[in-house]
Amino acid sequence: MLRSVGATRGTISRRLNQSVQLFLKLMLGRRARTRYVLAFTERSTLRKAINLVISEISRRTKQKVLRSYPSLMLIDVTTACNLQCPFCKTGTKRRGRNPAVLHMADYVRLLEEIGKYLYTILFYLDGEPVLNPRLPEFIKLAADRGVFTSTSSNATLITPAVANGLVTAGLDHISLSIDGTTQEVYEIYRRGGKLEDALRGLRNLVEAKRSHGSSKPYIEWQFIVFRHNEHQLAEARTLAKRLGADGFEAIAAYVEDEAWMPKDPQFRQEVWHGDTQTAVNCRWPYSNLVVHADGAVSSCCWTYYEPFDFGHIRDIQQGGFRILWNNSNFRSSRGLIDLDYDVPRPHACGPAKICQLCREGVQPYSLTLAEANEIVPPELRARKPGPETHQLNVIS
Numbered sequence: 001m002l003r004s005v006g007a008t009r010g011t012i013s014r015r016l017n018q019s020v021q022l023f024l025k026l027m028l029g030r031r032a033r034t035r036y037v038l039a040f041t042e043r044s045t046l047r048k049a050i051n052l053v054i055s056e057i058s059r060r061t062k063q064k065v066l067r068s069y070p071s072l073m074l075i076d077v078t079t080a081c082n083l084q085c086p087f088c089k090t091g092t093k094r095r096g097r098n099p100a101v102l103h104m105a106d107y108v109r110l111l112e113e114i115g116k117y118l119y120t121i122l123f124y125l126d127g128e129p130v131l132n133p134r135l136p137e138f139i140k141l142a143a144d145r146g147v148f149t150s151t152s153s154n155a156t157l158i159t160p161a162v163a164n165g166l167v168t169a170g171l172d173h174i175s176l177s178i179d180g181t182t183q184e185v186y187e188i189y190r191r192g193g194k195l196e197d198a199l200r201g202l203r204n205l206v207e208a209k210r211s212h213g214s215s216k217p218y219i220e221w222q223f224i225v226f227r228h229n230e231h232q233l234a235e236a237r238t239l240a241k242r243l244g245a246d247g248f249e250a251i252a253a254y255v256e257d258e259a260w261m262p263k264d265p266q267f268r269q270e271v272w273h274g275d276t277q278t279a280v281n282c283r284w285p286y287s288n289l290v291v292h293a294d295g296a297v298s299s300c301c302w303t304y305y306e307p308f309d310f311g312h313i314r315d316i317q318q319g320g321f322r323i324l325w326n327n328s329n330f331r332s333s334r335g336l337i338d339l340d341y342d343v344p345r346p347h348a349c350g351p352a353k354i355c356q357l358c359r360e361g362v363q364p365y366s367l368t369l370a371e372a373n374e375i376v377p378p379e380l381r382a383r384k385p386g387p388e389t390h391q392l393n394v395i396s
């Protein structure tokens with residue numbers, strides 16, 4: 001009985017997602033990511049909707065100080081990873097962030113303040129989330145508050161026990177990063193990984209859902225399209241279906257070398273050559289919050305380096321979340337973002353200069369640690385709270 005209810009809900013979710021995607025494609029000419037469609041269709045409340053509308057009005061009217069809260073949070077539970085993917089700063093062990101695991105008490109405090117406004121929490125950023133054994137606890141706390149939960153994993157470490165933990169925690173969605181259908185092709189990007197381990201991880205999740213009679217999590221095979229693997233795209237899609245994945249998503253790769261760029265124009269993304277400086281019509285500092293595993297907060301998931309941190313979640317201990325959300329870094333970032341795409345802006349000083357260098361995130365992620373240090377000198381950086389005492393970024 002339980003199993004058939006789970007299966008029926010799964011089918012309804014998939015059908016609803018397909019209908020919304022078709023509608024968006026017809027109306028806007030593009031699809032939305034499945035996890036956002038599911039979060040919207042399954043977890044909307046009046047409070048969340050009103051909050052989202054207020055944040056969009058604030059963006060359009062160029063407000064720097066917000067009364068609204070984030071609708072989406074990306075939070076990293078660990079910076080550790082077992083693979084060495086070539087364009088990932090963790091995989092290539094580039095210096096710039098110290099290893100960390102998320103502090104439970106800090107997370108709970110944050111969730112208490114902003115959980116009711118959040119449509120979605122994405123539990124990943126720089127590391128492999130399942131390496132943190134407390135991942136199911138983090139997920140359950142959010143799920144119990146009605147937040148849609150999602151994560152992304154390379155799938156190679158999803159044992160039956162890990163899969164059971166994710167299913168029983170109530171995880172709603174998971175992306176499994178598997179970019180090939182043969183070991184030779186797969187390991188070109190997923191260095192150090194075994195395709196058979198990743199496929200076993202997928203099977204373990206499918207089996208855990210089946211044994212618990214659960215329709216969740218929605219399992220999405222994520223295929224990052226590079227030159228070396230684009231010929232396997234169709235085969236991967238077929239394999240994903242055969243192994244029981246609920247969905248398949250092919251995404252454009254971030255690359256730092258033209259040789260990796262796929263031929264298919266649909267998946268080509270510009271490589272930055274350090275030539276342009278363009279502000280972008282960006283939503284991140286208005287409706288999204290990015291929290292690193294050490295508790296540091298950034299404007300978006302493209303900033304990576306510590307000099308670009310905007311503050312720390314412990315800043316909310318004194319004065320609440322708005323103190324952090326409207327600190328000088330966030331205000332500066334909102335002030336640098338232009339509503340008109342492709343409007344070159346002159347250099348300006350300010351701690352959030354990162355946003356000024358940005359065009360769709362690609363430039364900030366391309367920077368080296370030395371460049372990050374040069375852009376944000378020590379006197380402009382967010383102060384790190386220590387374990388006992390910490391200072392707030394004072395609103396001026």
Ligand SMILES: C[S@@+](CC[C@H](N)C(=O)[O-])C[C@H]1O[C@@H](n2cnc3c(N)ncnc32)[C@H](O)[C@@H]1O
Pocket residue numbers: 081085087088124125126127128129152153154175176177222224252253254255
């Ligand atoms: C840094 S990973 C952390 C999560 C997990 N370790 C994983 O790989 O799925 C965050 C996301 O970035 C994606 N990613 C990694 N390298 C990428 C690239 N070159 N271009 C686009 N996305 C990439 C991953 O597949 C994953 O969905």
Ligand code: SF4
Pocket residue numbers: 081082083084085088089090091092126127128154
């Ligand atoms: S598996 Fe994820 S975190 Fe690990 S190196 Fe690859 S992209 Fe980075």
Ligand code: SF4
Pocket residue numbers: 280282283284285299300301302303333337354355356358359360361364
């Ligand atoms: S760095 Fe770019 S993507 Fe990130 S918040 Fe600033 S403008 Fe937006």
